[in-house]
Amino acid sequence: xxxxxxxxxxxxxxxxxxxxxxxxxxxxxxxxxxxxxxxxxxxxxxxxxxxxxxxxxxxxxxxxxxxxxxxxxxxxxxxxxxxxxxxxxxxxxxxxxxxxxxxxxxxxxxxxxxxxxxxxxxxxxxxxxxxxxxxxxxxxxxxxxxxxxxxxxxxxxxxxxxxxxxxxxxxxxxxxxxxxxxxxxxxxxxxxxxxxxxxxxxxxxxxxxxxxxxxxxxxxxxxxxxxxxxxxxxxxxxxxxxxxxxxxxxxxxxxxxxxxxxxxxxxxxxxxxxxxxxxxxxxxxxxxxxxxxxxxxxxxxxxxxxxx
Amino acid sequence: xxxxxxxxxxxxxxxxxxxxxxxxxxxxxxxxxxxxxxxxxxxxxxxxxxxxxxxxxxxxxxxxxxxxxxxxxxxxxxxxxxxxxxxxxxxxxxxxxxxxxxxxxxxxxxxxxxxxxxxxxxxxxxxxxxxxxxxxxxxxxxxxxxxxxxxxxxxxxxxxxxxxxxxxxxxxxxxxxxxxxxxxxxxxxxxxxxxxxxxxxxxxxxxxxxxxxxxxxxxxxxxxxxxxxxxxxxxxxxxxxxxxxxxxxxxxxxxxxxxxxxxxxxxxxxxxxxxxxxxxxxxxxxxxxxxxxxxxxxxxxxxxxxxx
Amino acid sequence: xxxxxxxxxxxxxxxxxxxxxxxxxxxxxxxxxxxxxxxxxxxxxxxxxxxxxxxxxxxxxxxxxxxxxxxxxxxxxxxxxxxxxxxxxxxxxxxxxxxxxxxxxxxxxxxxxxxxxxxxxxxxxxxxxxxxxxxxxxxxxxxxxxxxxxxxxxxxxxxxxxxxxxxxxxxxxxxxxxxxxxxxxxxxxxxxxxxxxxxxxxxxxxxxxxxxxxxxxxxxxxxxxxxxxxxxxxxxxxxxxxxxxxxxxxxxxxxxxxxxxxxxxxxxxxxxxxxxxxxxxxxxxxxxxxxxxxxxxxxxxxxxxxxx
Numbered sequence: 001x002x003x004x005x006x007x008x009x010x011x012x013x014x015x016x017x018x019x020x021x022x023x024x025x026x027x028x029x030x031x032x033x034x035x036x037x038x039x040x041x042x043x044x045x046x047x048x049x050x051x052x053x054x055x056x057x058x059x060x061x062x063x064x065x066x067x068x069x070x071x072x073x074x075x076x077x078x079x080x081x082x083x084x085x086x087x088x089x090x091x092x093x094x095x096x097x098x099x100x101x102x103x104x105x106x107x108x109x110x111x112x113x114x115x116x117x118x119x120x121x122x123x124x125x126x127x128x129x130x131x132x133x134x135x136x137x138x139x140x141x142x143x144x145x146x147x148x149x150x151x152x153x154x155x156x157x158x159x160x161x162x163x164x165x166x167x168x169x170x171x172x173x174x175x176x177x178x179x180x181x182x183x184x185x186x187x188x189x190x191x192x193x194x195x196x197x198x199x200x201x202x203x204x205x206x207x208x209x210x211x212x213x214x215x216x217x218x219x220x221x222x223x224x225x226x227x228x229x230x231x232x233x234x235x236x237x238x239x240x241x242x243x244x245x246x247x248x249x250x251x252x253x254x255x256x257x258x259x260x261x262x263x264x265x266x267x268x269x270x271x272x273x274x275x276x277x278x279x280x281x282x283x284x285x286x287x288x289x290x291x292x293x294x295x296x297x298x299x300x301x302x303x304x305x306x307x308x
Numbered sequence: 309x310x311x312x313x314x315x316x317x318x319x320x321x322x323x324x325x326x327x328x329x330x331x332x333x334x335x336x337x338x339x340x341x342x343x344x345x346x347x348x349x350x351x352x353x354x355x356x357x358x359x360x361x362x363x364x365x366x367x368x369x370x371x372x373x374x375x376x377x378x379x380x381x382x383x384x385x386x387x388x389x390x391x392x393x394x395x396x397x398x399x400x401x402x403x404x405x406x407x408x409x410x411x412x413x414x415x416x417x418x419x420x421x422x423x424x425x426x427x428x429x430x431x432x433x434x435x436x437x438x439x440x441x442x443x444x445x446x447x448x449x450x451x452x453x454x455x456x457x458x459x460x461x462x463x464x465x466x467x468x469x470x471x472x473x474x475x476x477x478x479x480x481x482x483x484x485x486x487x488x489x490x491x492x493x494x495x496x497x498x499x500x501x502x503x504x505x506x507x508x509x510x511x512x513x514x515x516x517x518x519x520x521x522x523x524x525x526x527x528x529x530x531x532x533x534x535x536x537x538x539x540x541x542x543x544x545x546x547x548x549x550x551x552x553x554x555x556x557x558x559x560x561x562x563x564x565x566x567x568x569x570x571x572x573x574x575x576x577x578x579x580x581x582x583x584x585x586x587x588x589x590x591x592x593x594x595x596x597x598x599x600x601x602x603x604x605x606x607x608x609x610x611x612x613x614x615x616x
Numbered sequence: 617x618x619x620x621x622x623x624x625x626x627x628x629x630x631x632x633x634x635x636x637x638x639x640x641x642x643x644x645x646x647x648x649x650x651x652x653x654x655x656x657x658x659x660x661x662x663x664x665x666x667x668x669x670x671x672x673x674x675x676x677x678x679x680x681x682x683x684x685x686x687x688x689x690x691x692x693x694x695x696x697x698x699x700x701x702x703x704x705x706x707x708x709x710x711x712x713x714x715x716x717x718x719x720x721x722x723x724x725x726x727x728x729x730x731x732x733x734x735x736x737x738x739x740x741x742x743x744x745x746x747x748x749x750x751x752x753x754x755x756x757x758x759x760x761x762x763x764x765x766x767x768x769x770x771x772x773x774x775x776x777x778x779x780x781x782x783x784x785x786x787x788x789x790x791x792x793x794x795x796x797x798x799x800x801x802x803x804x805x806x807x808x809x810x811x812x813x814x815x816x817x818x819x820x821x822x823x824x825x826x827x828x829x830x831x832x833x834x835x836x837x838x839x840x841x842x843x844x845x846x847x848x849x850x851x852x853x854x855x856x857x858x859x860x861x862x863x864x865x866x867x868x869x870x871x872x873x874x875x876x877x878x879x880x881x882x883x884x885x886x887x888x889x890x891x892x893x894x895x896x897x898x899x900x901x902x903x904x905x906x907x908x909x910x911x912x913x914x915x916x917x918x919x920x921x922x923x924x
Contacts, residue, residue, distance in 0.1 A: 101732045101750075116409045117425050117443070117733050119750035119768070133466070134409075134427035134445045135733070137750045137768035137805075152427070152445035152463040153498070155768040155805035158749070161826040161844065169800065169822050169840065184477065189445075189463035189500040190520075190769070192805040192827040192845075206477050210469040211500040211522050212540070212806075214827050214845045224477065228469065229500075229522045230540045230558070232828070232846045232863050247540050248558045248576075250846070250864045250881050265558050266576045266590045268864075268882045282590070282882045282898070283910065289917070294591065296916045300604045301597070424717045425733050425751070441774070442717075442735035442753045460735070460753035460771040461806070492785065497753075497771035497808040498828075514785045518777040519808040519830050520848070532785065536777070537808075537830045538848045538866070555848050556866045556884070573866050574884045574898045590898070602899065608912045609905070 001176045001198055002029045003092045008060055008074045011041065014091055015084040017062065017076035021069035025059050030088055030176070031198040033058075034218065034236055034254075041088065043081035045164075082164045082171060089174040089198075098122045098140070109146065121157070127183070139195060145183040145205070154187055157195040160217030160235060173197055177218065182206075188213065188229065204241065216253065228265070240275065250282075262287075309484045309506050310337045311400045316368055316382045319349065322399055323392040325370065325384035329377030333367050338396055338484070339506040341366075342526065342544055342562075349396065351389035353472075390472045390479060397482040397506075406430045406448070417454065429465070435491070447503060453491035453513070462495055465503040468525030468543060481505055485526065490514075496521065496537065512549065524561065536573070548583065558590075570595075617792045617814055618645045619708045624676055624690045627657060630707055631700040633678065633692035637685035641675050646704055646792070647814040649674075650834065650852055650870075657704065659697035661780075698780045698787060705790040705814075714738045714756070725762065737773070743799070755811060761799040761821070770803055773811040776833030776851060789813055793834065798822075804829065804845065820857065832869060844881070856891065866898075878903075 005026040012019050028039035033049070036042050036058040043062040044053035053061050060074045062081040069075045078084045098105075102120045109128035114120070119137040126132070127146035136150050139157030150156065157179045163170035177196025181187070181203045188211035193201055196218040203215070204223035213227055216235030221227075225239060228247040233239070237251055240259035251257070251269045258275035268282035281290040313334040320327050336347035341357070344350045344366040351370040352361035361369050368382045370389040377383045386392045406413075410428045417436035422428070427445040434440070435454035444458050447465030458464065465487045471478035485504025489495070489511045496519035501509055504526040511523070512531035521535055524543035529535075533547065536555040541547070545559055548567035559565070559577045566583035576590035589598040621642040628635050644655035649665070652658045652674040659678040660669035669677050676690045678697040685691045694700045714721075718736045725744035730736070735753040742748070743762035752766050755773030766772065773795045779786035793812025797803070797819045804827035809817055812834040819831070820839035829843055832851030837843075841855060844863040849855070853867055856875035867873070867885045874891035884898035897906040 097729055097731070099729075099732060113405055113407075115405070116407060116427055117751065119732055133447075135425065135443050135461070135751050135769070139749075139768075149467075151466045152447075153443070153461050153500075153751070153769050153806070155827070158767045158805040158827070159765075159802075161804060161824070163824055163842070170824055170842070172802065172824075186467075186480065188469060189466040189502075190461070190498055190806055192769075194805075194827070208469070208471055208478055208480075211463070211466070211502070212520060212828060212846075216845070226471070226478070228542075229524070230520075230538065230846065234844075234863065247542065248556070248864070252881070265560070265578075266574075266882075270881075292917045292921075293913045296920050297601045297605060297913060299920060300608060300916060301600045304604050304607060305600075421713055421715075423713070424715060424735055439713075441755075443733065443751050443769070457775075459774045460755075461751070461769050461808075494775075494788065496777060497774040497810075498769070498806055516777070516779055516786055516788075519771070519774070519810070520828060534779070534786070536850075537832070538846065555850065556864070573868070573886075574882075605909045605913060608916060609908045612912050612915060613908075 001031070001089075001093065003027065005039075008076070011060065011088065012076055015062070015076065015078055015087050017078040017084065018066075019074055019076060020066060021074040022072065023074060025074050027060055030085070030092060031058070032218070035196075035199045041076075043085040045081040082173070086171070086174040089176045093176045096122060096140075103140075115152075133189075139179075141178040142195070143178060143180045143200075145181055145185065147184045148181055148186070150181075150187045151189040151191075151211070153190045155192045156181070156187075158192060160194050160197050162197060162217060162235065175217065177201070179203075182223070185209075191215075194235070210247070222259070309339070309397075309401065311335065313347075316384070319368065319396065320384055323370070323384065323386055323395050325386040325392065326374075328374060328383040328385060330380065330382045333382050335368055338393070338400065339366070340526070343504075343507045349384075349393075351393040353389040390481070394479070394482040397484045401484045404430060404448075411448075423460075441497075447487075449486040450503070451486060451488045451508075453489055453493065455492045456489055456494070458489075458495040459497040459499075459519070461498045463500045464489070464495075466500060468502050468505050470505060470525060470543065483525065485509070487511075490531070493517075499523075502543070518555070530567070617647070617705075617709065619643065621655075624692070627676065627704065628692055631678070631692065631694055631703050633694040633700065634682075635690055635692060636682060637690040638688065639690060641690050643676055646701070646708060647674070648834070651812075651815045657692075657701075659701040661697040698789070702787070702790040705792045709792045712738060712756075719756075731768075749805075755795075757794040758811070759794060759796045759816075761797055761801065763800045764797055764802070766797075766803040767805040767807075767827070769806045771808045772797070772803075774808060776810050776813050778813060778833060778851065791833065793817070795819075798839070801825075807831075810851070826863070838875070 008025045031040045041060040042058035062076045103122045106120045106124040112130040115134040117135045121140035126144040130148040133152040136154040142157040162173040180200045182205040184206045186208045191213045193215040194217040202220045207225040210229040212230045214232040218236045221239045222241035225243040227245045230248045233251045234253035239257040245263045246265035248266045256272045262278040264280040267284040269284045278287040280287040316333045339348045349368040350366035370384045411430045414428045414432040420438045423442040425443045429448035434452040438456040441460040444462040450465040470481040488508045490513040492514045494516045499521045501523040502525045510528045515533040518537040522540040526544040529547045530549035533551040535553045538556045541559045542561035547565040553571045554573035556574045564580045570586040572588040575592040577592045586595040588595040624641045647656045657676040658674035678692045719738045722736045722740040728746045731750040733751045737756035742760040746764040749768040752770040758773040778789040796816045798821040800822045802824045807829045809831040810833040818836045823841040826845040828846045830848040834852040837855045838857035841859040843861045846864045849867045850869035855873040861879045862881035864882045872888045878894040880896040883900040885900045894903040896903040
């Protein structure tokens with residue numbers, strides 16, 4: 001998320017951290033490593049990812065070990081970077097629960113129909129000619145386009161499923177992102193689309209989701225995709241345009257699915273898929289190969305039957 | 309759906325089509341190809357399905373190519389049969405959104421309990437001794453029997469997931485059907501049952517659904533079935549009586565499952581199943597064969613272990 | 617559930633049963649076979665389970681055949697033990713539907729936030745510093761701890777999916793149990809957790825559930841578990857502490873998962889898993905073995921390709 005330009009010294013005071021490097025920087029945003037820009041503050045708490053953070057576009061890195069600082073950056077040394085990051089998000093975007101069914105700060109476009117029992121949080125923006133069916137819930141800061149349909153009992157913008165493991169508990173990452181649903185998207189009944197951690201979960205224009213679909217935090221789905229019922233897509237994954245996903249498919253976090261891909265029903269996708277491929281199976285692979293495997297196992301049964 | 313008897317010439321005027329064949333026919337219904345009766349109007353837009361439509365019971369066929377017309381029928385020639393069909397549905401059943409939580413046109417039987425935050429649309433009929441738990445949503449025109457239980461957060465009667473692909477967008481088929489839930493049915497929490505396109509999605513008497521079950525448009529489920537959690541059944545499928553379906557099963561569209569069938573958990577059914585069979589696997593087959601395959605693969609691992 | 621101490625003779629009168637054995641006993645609870653204690657009444661209706669019931673801690677057994685009675689027990693002879701058991705549950709815990717959105721008998725702690733359109737049933741107890749997001753439904757008698765988050769559109773405490781098959785119908789077991797959600801638990805959006813039949817379904821402290829998770833009746837989930845989206849856990853299963861379950865996993869009823877277990881995505885678990893194991897596949901087995909099977913099938917395809 002963007003913040004008002006803030007001296008890095010002030011940030012250091014908030015989280016009680018020591019500054020190393022360029023102490024005169026101005027911070028203009030708070031973001032997770034996978035969507036950082038210049039001016040942003042980011043955190044890293046595992047040596048495995050130190051270099052990725054230090055070489056990212058981020059201007060300020062909260063880190064749990066003093067290390068060499070690139071010329072243009074500042075480091076904030078803190079024992080618990082994850083906790084410090086949460087503290088900053090709360091500081092710059094304090095939670096304000098709206099306990100009215102439609103927040104006074106929500107903006108709703110022309111010719112848009114909001115059915116009864118819908119909840120619309122703070123700062124939500126909804127375009128024109130859109131229909132929100134009964135009992136759907138839209139959390140704070142989400143943006144819904146024009147000519148969108150969201151069927152009943154959907155949850156748009158709940159928290160990311162993102163926790164840091166401590167010995168006796170899990171610490172949840174505070175989320176300040178949102179969900180953006182572009183024009184002409186249809187969302188089936190009882191779907192859930194989680195908000196981005198610091199940026200947006202996006203459903204591209206003209207994409208259609210069937211019922212019970214789950215889309216994790218920060219996932220970006222392209223335009224003109226069809227996604228059938230009970231499919232679950234984990235966080236921080238990107239999906240191209242014109243992708244067809246059949247029912248009960250599972251897709252792991254952090255992977256990339258190209259354009260014009262087809263994923264057959266009940267597949268479990270754990271790797272990137274390039275443009276135009278058709279995938280099947282759990283674990284999924286190119287459909288032709290997987291169909292050969294199905295055939296081969298049938299042959300094997302016959303062979304064993306002969307032998308025994 | 310049924311309509312008042314309407315001269316085919318009037319239909320032709322509404323959608324701006326040319327009539328070929330018997331121009332004096334009266335149209336009495338609008339239906340999809342899989343549920344047409346005499347007197348109905350149907351559409352077809354792909355040469356592959358022309359003969360099926362022309363030989364169906366439909367009296368009038370909207371078609372995108374002039375072709376020989378059977379004696380008893382009329383053809384309506386139109387560039388975009390799908391769009392023309394949508395236009396007719398909207399003409400004969402214009403959408404009227406009810407923005408009250410319980411529509412004044414809904415009929416609710418005796419000794420029936422409607423919990424708070426339930427939404428009941430226009431012309432819904434609910435029988436006697438039925439319980440609708442909180443926050444469930446019932447769309448227009450659905451029919452619910454006697455002694456039915458529908459648990460919380462269900463969505464009954466949302467749109468069919470049925471789209472025609474255009475180069476840059478998807479056109480949704482307008483739906484004028486409904487959902488019929490027969491007597492003594494129980495529906496678990498957070499289920500979704502989509503309405504039929506032009507006829508009914510049916511859940512037969514005494515059938516029990518667990519939580520998170522999805523039933524697609526125009527699917528007919530028989531009597532006394534048990535369907536466990538997270539099962540998804542696509543559109544236009546028929547399922548017999550006394551069928552047991554375990555958890556997380558997926559069933560494709562347009563297939564037929566017989567009576568007394570058992571489908572084991574996580575199966576993916578893509579073909580018809582005859583009476584009395586037990587199926588398993590993804591893709592599913594007779595359970596005995598699939599168990600032999602599971603065994604064979606274990607033997608194969610041992611064999612490969614010896615060879616390498 | 618516990619009941620006021622009640623002479624067994626009075627119980628016999630309520631259900632019109634004949635007493636065999638110790639007729640002077642006091643009944644202090646009504647429970648299912650898997651959670652009976654001394655003083656309880658239990659039922660059994662199949663000879664296969666007679667010994668289990670007779671040797672259980674239950675003091676009184678409703679049974680459909682006269683048999684030898686252990687010294688310290690009483691038998692209640694009844695043609696339909698299941699129906700008689702239901703009759704007792706309704707006698708001692710008659711249903712009282714609350715048709716207000718928040719029942720006057722619910723207790724809600726300090727600093728707890730209840731969003732709009734939430735339904736809270738009779739006798740529900742909610743702790744301090746807890747957040748219940750919009751449109752979630754909590755059925756009667758559930759107990760929610762401190763520092764809990766339950767996201768939107770969840771259903772907590774719906775009926776167990778538990779039916780007795782009769783030739784032409786299913787008889788539902790009346791449920792008088794509840795759901796207990798311990799401190800610091802997070803429940804994602806659109807989850808369902810069914811109530812116990814006579815005792816509690818439990819989600820242990822610090823456990824976090826993603827969206828669309830289903831937990832069946834009487835299942836006990838330990839502390840500090842992570843359970844990803846679309847996972848379904850059937851009834852009367854126990855899961856240890858520090859268990860990680862990835863997306864779209866299915867777990868059968870009545871089994872035991874140890875501590876520190878990991879279950880990979882889309883697995884179908886039908887057997888007990890001991891501490892520390894990693895499981896995969898459908899049907900699931902130790903992940904290393906299943907990965908060898910995946911590899912072996914790929915080798916087999918190559919071999920068949922050479923042969924043909």
